[in-house]
Amino acid sequence: MSLQxxxxxxxxxxxxxxxxxxxxxxxxxxDRLGLTGSKEGCASGDCGACSVMLDGRLVCSCLVLAAEAxxxxxxxxxxxxxxxxxxxxxxxxxxxxxxxCGICTPGFLVAAKALLDENPDPDETEVRYWLxxxxxxxxxxxxxxxxxxxTAADLREE
Amino acid sequence: MELEFTTRTTFDKVGTRPPRPDGxxxxxxxxxxxxxxxxxxxxxxxxxxxxxAHARILAxxxxxxxxLTGVKAVVTRDDFPHIGPEGTxxxxxxxxxxxxxxxxxxxxxxxxxxxxxxxxxxxxxxVARQALKLIDITWQVLPHVTDVxxxxxxxxxxxxxxxxxxxxxxxxxxxxxxxxxxxxxxxxIEAGFxxxxxxxxxxxxxxxxxxxxxxxxxxxxxASEDGLAELWCCTQGHFSVRDMCANILxxxxxxxxxxxxxxxGGFGGKTTVFLxxxxxxxxxxxxxxxxxxxxxxxxxxxxxxxxSTSITARIGATRDGRITACDATLRYQGGAFPGSPVxxxxxxxxAPYDCPNVVLHCYDVVVNRPKAAAYRAPGAPMAAFxxxxxxxxxxxxxxxxPVELRLKNAVKEGSSSVYGPTFGPIxxxxxxxxxxxxxxxxxxPGPNQARGIAAGFWPNFGGQTSxxxxxxxxxxxxxxxxxxxxxxxxxxxxxxxAEELQIPYERVKAIIADTSAxxxxxxxxxxxxxxxxxxATIEASRKVIDIMKRRAAATxxxxxxxxxxxxxxxxxxxxxxxxxxxxxxxxxxxxASATGGPIAGHAEINAEGAGASFAVHVCDLEVDPETGRxxxxxxxxxxxxxxxxxxDYVEGQYQGGVTQGIGWALNEEYIYGSDGVLQNPGFLDYxxxxxxxxxxxxxVIVEVPNPGHPYGVRGVGETPIVPPLAAVANAVxxxxxxxxxxxxxxxxxILAAIDGTS
Numbered sequence: 001m002s003l004q005x006x007x008x009x010x011x012x013x014x015x016x017x018x019x020x021x022x023x024x025x026x027x028x029x030x031d032r033l034g035l036t037g038s039k040e041g042c043a044s045g046d047c048g049a050c051s052v053m054l055d056g057r058l059v060c061s062c063l064v065l066a067a068e069a070x071x072x073x074x075x076x077x078x079x080x081x082x083x084x085x086x087x088x089x090x091x092x093x094x095x096x097x098x099x100x101c102g103i104c105t106p107g108f109l110v111a112a113k114a115l116l117d118e119n120p121d122p123d124e125t126e127v128r129y130w131l132x133x134x135x136x137x138x139x140x141x142x143x144x145x146x147x148x149x150x151t152a153a154d155l156r157e158e
Numbered sequence: 159m160e161l162e163f164t165t166r167t168t169f170d171k172v173g174t175r176p177p178r179p180d181g182x183x184x185x186x187x188x189x190x191x192x193x194x195x196x197x198x199x200x201x202x203x204x205x206x207x208x209x210x211a212h213a214r215i216l217a218x219x220x221x222x223x224x225x226l227t228g229v230k231a232v233v234t235r236d237d238f239p240h241i242g243p244e245g246t247x248x249x250x251x252x253x254x255x256x257x258x259x260x261x262x263x264x265x266x267x268x269x270x271x272x273x274x275x276x277x278x279x280x281x282x283x284x285v286a287r288q289a290l291k292l293i294d295i296t297w298q299v300l301p302h303v304t305d306v307x308x309x310x311x312x313x314x315x316x317x318x319x320x321x322x323x324x325x326x327x328x329x330x331x332x333x334x335x336x337x338x339x340x341x342x343x344x345x346x347i348e349a350g351f352x353x354x355x356x357x358x359x360x361x362x363x364x365x366x367x368x369x370x371x372x373x374x375x376x377x378x379x380x381a382s383e384d385g386l387a388e389l390w391c392c393t394q395g396h397f398s399v400r401d402m403c404a405n406i407l408x409x410x411x412x413x414x415x416x417x418x419x420x421x422x423g424g425f426g427g428k429t430t431v432f433l434x435x436x437x438x439x440x441x442x443x444x445x446x447x448x449x450x451x452x453x454x455x456x457x458x459x460x461x462x463x464x465x466s467t468s469i470t471a472r473i474g475a476t477r478d479g480r481i482t483a484c485d486a487t488l489r490y491q492g493g494a495f496p497g498s499p500v501x502x503x504x505x506x507x508x509a510p511y512d513c514p515n516v517v518l519h520c521y522d523v524v525v526n527r528p529k530a531a532a533y534r535a536p537g538a539p540m541a542a543f544x545x546x547x548x549x550x551x552x553x554x555x556x557x558x559x560p561v562e563l564r565l566k567n568a569v570k571e572g573s574s575s576v577y578g579p580t581f582g583p584i585x586x587x588x589x590x591x592x593x594x595x596x597x598x599x600x601x602x603p604g605p606n607q608a609r610g611i612a613a614g615f616w617p618n619f620g621g622q623t624s625x626x627x628x629x630x631x632x633x634x635x636x637x638x639x640x641x642x643x644x645x646x647x648x649x650x651x652x653x654x655x656a657e658e659l660q661i662p663y664e665r666v667k668a669i670i671a672d673t674s675a676x677x678x679x680x681x682x683x684x685x686x687x688x689x690x691x692x693x694a695t696i697e698a699s700r701k702v703i704d705i706m707k708r709r710a711a712a713t714x715x716x717x718x719x720x721x722x723x724x725x726x727x728x729x730x731x732x733x734x735x736x737x738x739x740x741x742x743x744x745x746x747x748x749x750a751s752a753t754g755g756p757i758a759g760h761a762e763i764n765a766e767g768a769g770a771s772f773a774v775h776v777c778d779l780e781v782d783p784e785t786g787r788x789x790x791x792x793x794x795x796x797x798x799x800x801x802x803x804x805x806d807y808v809e810g811q812y813q814g815g816v817t818q819g820i821g822w823a824l825n826e827e828y829i830y831g832s833d834g835v836l837q838n839p840g841f842l843d844y845x846x847x848x849x850x851x852x853x854x855x856x857x858v859i860v861e862v863p864n865p866g867h868p869y870g871v872r873g874v875g876e877t878p879i880v881p882p883l884a885a886v887a888n889a890v891x892x893x894x895x896x897x898x899x900x901x902x903x904x905x906x907x908i909l910a911a912i913d914g915t916s
Contacts, residue, residue: 020284036194037187039422041372042454046841049372077187090185094177097806100645100814102184103191103373103422125850132850135841137370137423138645140813141849143806 008069010035011079019066026050028066029076037077037106041135048134051107052076058114060133077106080113089113089151098147100138108134112148120156124149165863165870171657172869175806178649179667180420189420192376192392193451200378201230201279203440203450204286205433206293207460208268208275211526211834212302212315215268215275215295222292223278228285231444232293233436234276235265239408247405249398250429250532250683257495259406261529262435267300269317269494270526271835272459274432279440279448302526302834306491307468309335309525317494317524335524337496342505342518344576350483350515354474358551362544364883364901365827366466366491369533370818370846373422374457379437380447385409387441389416391434394424394642395681399431400673406435414438417672418642425818426532427462429681458839462531463828465490465498467540471507473548479558479566481549483515484508488541490522493529498522502617503537505577506880507545509615510586510772511567516576526834532683534815535616535876539822539883543901546612546884551897560611560888561594561774575770577617585798585862586613586772592858593774593796601792603893607780610889614773614880618873619684620765620866624677625694627655627702629757633744635659635702637668637695640679641687645814645875646807650688651695653803654869658699660726661743677762685873688803689864690765696868701759709753710741767866771873773797775816775881781893783912786905788824788890794856795881800864800872808874813855815878821847822879823886827902 003018010033017032024043029035029052038061041047045060052061053075054068080087089112092098099105108131115122115130122130127148128141136144183189220232238259245255264273276293280286301315308314314335323330324338351357377391387409393399396418404411421428433450441448452461471486486507492498504518553560568586575581593599593611603609626638637651648668656663680686703723710728711718720735721728727740741749750757778792795812802808825845829837838844863870887898896911 022284030194031196034196035187036190036196039191039373040193040451041374041422042841044454044840044842047372047454081186086182086185090182093185094181097175097178097646097804097810099181099184100807100810101371101373101421101423102180102189103371103420105184106187109185124854128849128852132848135372135846135848137372137425137818137846138814139810140815140817140847140855141852142813142855143810145849145854 004067006067006070008071009073011075021067023066024062025064025066025069026061029061035076035078039103039106048111049104049107051110051134053110053114058111077110080109087113088154092147092151096143096147098139098143104134104136108136108144116152116155120152122152165865165868167863169657171653171663172801172803173805175804176649176663178646179652180643180648191373191422192419195378195390195419197378197447200447200449201281201444202283202286203277203279203437203448204290205274205436206276206290208264208271208273210268210297210299211271211304212300213268214266214298214300215264216298217296218276219294220276222294223289226285226289226292228281229278229289230281230446231279231440232276233439233443235263237439238263238406245405247401248680249395249402250426250681253430253497255405258402258430261495262406262431270528272456272528274436274460277436277440279444303335304525304527304830304834306466306489306523306525309491309523310489310521317526321524336521337524338522340501340520342516342520342576345515347483347485347515347517351474353476353482355477356552356555357472357474358548358555359472360548360897360899361470362547362899364467364540364543366463367533367822367826368458368463368844369425369427371423371425371427374452374454375432375461376451377434377437378447378449379434379441381438381442386413387438389414389434389438390419391416392419392421392428394421394428394644394683396642397640397673397679398429398681399434402431403435403438407438415672415674418670421642421644424644425534426536426683429532429683430462432461454841455839458844459836460528462529464533464536465492465530466828469540469544471544471548473552475552475556477556479556479563481511481513481567484513485517486544487519488521490537491525491527492522493527494524495529496522496524498530499537503541506535506538506615507541508576510569510613512569512573513567534818534879538614538616538880539819542612542614542880543883543887546881547887547897550888561590564613565590581770582865583862584770584772585860588860588862589772589774589796589798592860593776593794596794596858598792598794598856599776601778603778606783606893607778607791608889608892610777610885610887610892612775612881612884612888614877616685616771616876616880618689618768618771619686620690620768621680621686622678622764623690623694624679624762625691625698626676626758626760627695627698629702629747631748631750633665633747635661635666637666638671638676639668639691640671640676641682641691642670644682645810646804647687647691649807650803651691654692654695655699658696659702659743685771685875686768689768689867689871689873692803692869692871693765693867694761694763697761697763698759702757705757705759706743706746709746709749713741713749713753714738769800769864769866769872771798771877773877773881775885777885777889779886779889779893781890781908786908788903788908790820790853792853795878796858796860797874797877798860798862798872799874800867801861801870802859803869803871805859808859809857811874812857812878816855816882817847817852819879819882820886823883823901823903825902825904
């Protein structure tokens with residue numbers, strides 16, 4: 001089976017890779033590009049640990065074919081922090097202890113950033129429903145929800 | 159244990175909430191978990207699993223798979239060395255090596271759907287998958303049993319044809335699926351019930367739940383031609399992984415080096431091996447590194463969920479609410495092998511209460527399901543479901559407030575426990591009083607709403623622990639631990655080292671060292687790490703202080719008895735000590751080379767003194783009488799932590815355990831078809847709680863210091879999952895006016911209870 005050539009942009013950098021036609025974007029990010037911050041928890045779109053942005057839209061990268069990234073822009077957890085500086089959501093997660101094992105954290109951060117980009121003033125219910133596609137088994141979500149709400153409040157004051 | 163101490167009550171650093179040392183790596187995606195390691199020349203390993211719940215394997219033909227281009231190795235039962243049934247190896251608990259070995263790879267029979275029967279290593283995932291389809295197995299399908307009560311019947315299909323029940327007198331002549339019977343007894347049960355004015359009795363059932371860690375099992379194995387091997391894997395105990403793999407494969411311990419990756423959740427489920435010995439064999443056979451990862455489907459079918467149970471229990475009490483007697487029969491299936499947590503579960507159910515007359519009949523049962531693994535307070539939530547439900551019934555019969563009923567019977571310091579020891583200082587009464595007085599109880603439940611209360615207990619463990627504290631010449635400190643950090647323990651160890659050494663938290667870092675770098679460490683589990691590794695970290699830090707005192711004294715040419723450790727400095731003390739400027743921690747660290755070489759403290763201990771843990775939960779919920787759907791309105795978890803080293807992660811344990819318990823109570827279950835095949839092996843159909851299912855989880859950390867730890871620590875991880883099944887059940891039962899006796903309390907079950915058809 002011949003490989004497909006994909007030309008894309010990942011975290012702002014022009015990127016090329018070869019992949020199988022049946023390969024997911026998640027596998028290509030992890031295995032071809034070494035970007036292992038996106039995690040596979042289910043490979044069926046249920047857990048959200050592989051959340052990335054594709055042309056500005058929040059997707060589960062396990063449900064996107066790698067070849068579909070051709071000509072499009074991909075943003076992953078690895079691109080979230082600025083140079084030498086964490087995104088306010090990342091800082092707040094650390095400050096509030098909003099992670100335990102940390103395996104779901106990249107997906108939550110990508111999804112939460114997508115929420116705040118779209119809605120800078122969500123209420124608790126909106127945050128809970130927006131993040132209902134991201135599974136966390138450690139925290140009971142309490143500190144995650146608080147971290148997102150507090151970050152939103154901080155960003156509105158800036 | 160050499161360490162002498164009196165328990166401290168004032169702290170500079172312990173009890174604060176600084177960022178964890180591994181935090182930035184985890185919010186940026188840098189942290190490497192089990193599946194995140196890649197190496198040159200690495201192969202992909204995949205497992206062929208039984209489609210049958212119970213079947214004899216008559217023949218395995220791997221020739222077509224081996225002939226496929228890109229396949230580099232195939233392993234089956236024939237590649238594993240023969241081992242006898244005698245040996246044991248310790249994961250969370252002591253296990254039979256032979257059972258673990260044949261769970262890893264089926265031998266004469268596949269014992270459950272998903273049981274591994276062969277594995278391949280190939281140049282790509284696609285080739286590996288294709289190769290699995292080319293392995294030909296000749297099956298003789300056998301009758302199966304997946305239900306615990308059915309498995310105990312005399313006409314049930316036998317999972318193991320030669321299994322004679324242990325612990326029975328007389329010894330049974332016929333084999334059965336009952337692996338072991340154990341009776342726990344104290345007092346005079348007949349007299350106890352004779353003294354009772356009210357008796358509550360009920361049968362309960364709980365379905366199996368999975369730990370549901372988001373990270374599937376994963377490992378990379380690399381075996382070399384000289385017999386040495388390295389293994390990278392996500393585990394709660396890499397020393398146990400080493401012991402298990404070495405035992406299963408006939409290796410010596412020094413030849414296998416295991417590195418624990420970051421671990422994406424475990425909750426007890428990552429205390430044994432599944433892929434690891436297979437990956438080592440594939441690597442040995444192919445001569446190349448092999449990476450194996452489970453799919454989510456495999457995690458559900460073939461890792462270790464908890465037991466399903468069937469419990470019948472009876473509790474008697476006097477008119478004024480004193481519990482006089484409890485007898486219970488508990489039947490837990492442990493999957494296809496002995497070892498369900500029925501014994502410890504049974505005693506945890508009654509441990510919070512001072513009841514003089516108790517009889518517990520415990521049955522460990524095998525069925526055609528995956529081998530059960532530990533799941534957070536193994537066995538306790540199910541027993542507590544039964545006991546705490548009956549206590550609620552007694553409270554209603556006697557018209558006593560459920561918290562007051564528990565206060566009347568609560569164990570306290572000096573009470574004898576049903577599992578043996580006499581309790582030292584414990585915080586159960588404090589938890590009950592704190593819950594009773596909490597402002598969230600002022601809310602008055604509305605129509606179709608109700609409040610449920612339940613308590614929980616876990617004894618906690620100590621165990622073997624080895625820690626090294628290295629002082630660098632710039633005064634920074636590195637703590638090497640051998641207990642995988644599953645929820646922030648590195649931060650807690652740094653806090654304890656910083657507290658003891660009286661240096662800033664930021665100057666201390668901690669790592670999880672591999673099996674070649676430290677003495678043996680028992681597995682992270684049983685809520686033992688903050689206690690045991692904390693003890694070892696403190697002891698190792700005190701050795702550092704001793705060395706620093708000696709170095710300073712030698713520098714001043716005075717006796718070591720003439721110096722004291724004070725505020726992170728060594729000072730001269732006493733009449734003849736002389737007038738010397740104090741030497742700071744940093745100054746002594748910088749002089750290390752000139753004063754005798756590196757400064758390091760280490761501790762190798764078998765920790766004792768784990769303090770018992772109690773919790774009280776209050777759940778307010780609403781039942782939709784039309785659909786049977788439950789909405790959790792408020793939830794309060796009160797628990798004694800002894801001393802919360804890093805309160806964020808203590809609260810996180812409470813909130814996480816509550817949420818897992820709510821999922822178990824309301825949604826989660828293993829659903830088997832009549833063919834013995836698991837019908838819901840994915841997160842869509844095995845539905846764990848999501849953010850929109852829950853309110854904020856209120857927590858209160860009670861602190862009754864544990865005298866077995868210099869800072870008073872009690873383990874906190876297990877207990878939070880013990881009360882929720884009963885707390886939710888008691889609330890639902892009060893809301894609908896019918897006793898709920900089965901988990902999960904899914905909408906159909908609740909509707910059936912409302913209709914009186916359950």
